[in-house]
Amino acid sequence: MGIAKESLEETVGLEVGVGGERMIFKPFENIIIMSLFPEFDQPKFDESKKDKIGQSQITYKQASSILTACKGFMSGYDFTLNPYSGCTFGCTYCYAAFFSRSEDLLKNWGYWVQVKENALQLLVKFRKKSLKGKTIYMSSVTDPYQPIERDLQLTRSLIDELAKYHQPRLVIQTRSPIVSRDIDLFKKFETIQVNMTITTDSETVRKTFEPLCPSNVSRLKAIKEVHDAGINACITMTPLLPIENADEFAQKLLDTGIKKFIIQPFHSEKGKFVASTRENAMQLINKMNWSNDQYLQVLETIKKYIPDIGIGKDGFKPI
Numbered sequence: 001m002g003i004a005k006e007s008l009e010e011t012v013g014l015e016v017g018v019g020g021e022r023m024i025f026k027p028f029e030n031i032i033i034m035s036l037f038p039e040f041d042q043p044k045f046d047e048s049k050k051d052k053i054g055q056s057q058i059t060y061k062q063a064s065s066i067l068t069a070c071k072g073f074m075s076g077y078d079f080t081l082n083p084y085s086g087c088t089f090g091c092t093y094c095y096a097a098f099f100s101r102s103e104d105l106l107k108n109w110g111y112w113v114q115v116k117e118n119a120l121q122l123l124v125k126f127r128k129k130s131l132k133g134k135t136i137y138m139s140s141v142t143d144p145y146q147p148i149e150r151d152l153q154l155t156r157s158l159i160d161e162l163a164k165y166h167q168p169r170l171v172i173q174t175r176s177p178i179v180s181r182d183i184d185l186f187k188k189f190e191t192i193q194v195n196m197t198i199t200t201d202s203e204t205v206r207k208t209f210e211p212l213c214p215s216n217v218s219r220l221k222a223i224k225e226v227h228d229a230g231i232n233a234c235i236t237m238t239p240l241l242p243i244e245n246a247d248e249f250a251q252k253l254l255d256t257g258i259k260k261f262i263i264q265p266f267h268s269e270k271g272k273f274v275a276s277t278r279e280n281a282m283q284l285i286n287k288m289n290w291s292n293d294q295y296l297q298v299l300e301t302i303k304k305y306i307p308d309i310g311i312g313k314d315g316f317k318p319i
């Protein structure tokens, strides 16, 4: 889920050596990894480095930084952490698309991802100045558990590093069932919350607005698993898209056992819709009679079941 604004300089960055050590990567070729930190569980670039995932293009970048000081919507947090730039979930309303470096990347949002291949090495530098107690939001302009993460395990390596050496107050934000893979690491944190975004109860709506995202059912199942493992979990309806049956939707959310929820409205004019998607999305919105009034009505219904639901920025305040 993209929330906070972040400079693309920070997101993409320049090539940097780390503590006199360098990782040598040759995109799309076999690679050699030289590390001064052999104890790391290195991300699995050597096994799975590829230039395509589905229809999406993968590139590998050296980033200049991995933690970004927060401002704006996320100002309550100390840092955002984005292991990737771009996101192959490609939600049609994603504002993070607007931080794309070129018109072409913006137009092709959802069909490219850049891997910050030195992300772990950059984070290791922070061992000298502990991040204990700092609030970190992961991630603001990408999904840390988008499909490529299944093989690369870059996000996993960062979470492992944070658990072992820092113990920050960590919030993880995703739309991906892959998140439940890392429950073993989440258990090592004193303070952590895993947020799963569920935007609608309708697969038709989901397929129209989030065609490349996992199904609602798989997301609910994964976040329930996280919750059942004793990890703080939260469902974020951000943004709330058209809903078919608000009562049943609220009930389904509560059936996970989760107690924390955040909601915010959908603004159709703020997305990165390409012409064809916009037409489909707008048709569906009109057909479902979806408007701000409708949102407020659904909110009232949901509040009958979840009276203390968090709203907008206030709901996202750090744990």
Ligand code: SF4
Pocket: 001, 002, 087, 088, 089, 090, 091, 093, 094, 095, 096, 097, 140, 141, 142, 143, 175
């Ligand atoms: S999951 Fe969707 S909203 Fe979040 S960063 Fe990816 S495309 Fe954007």
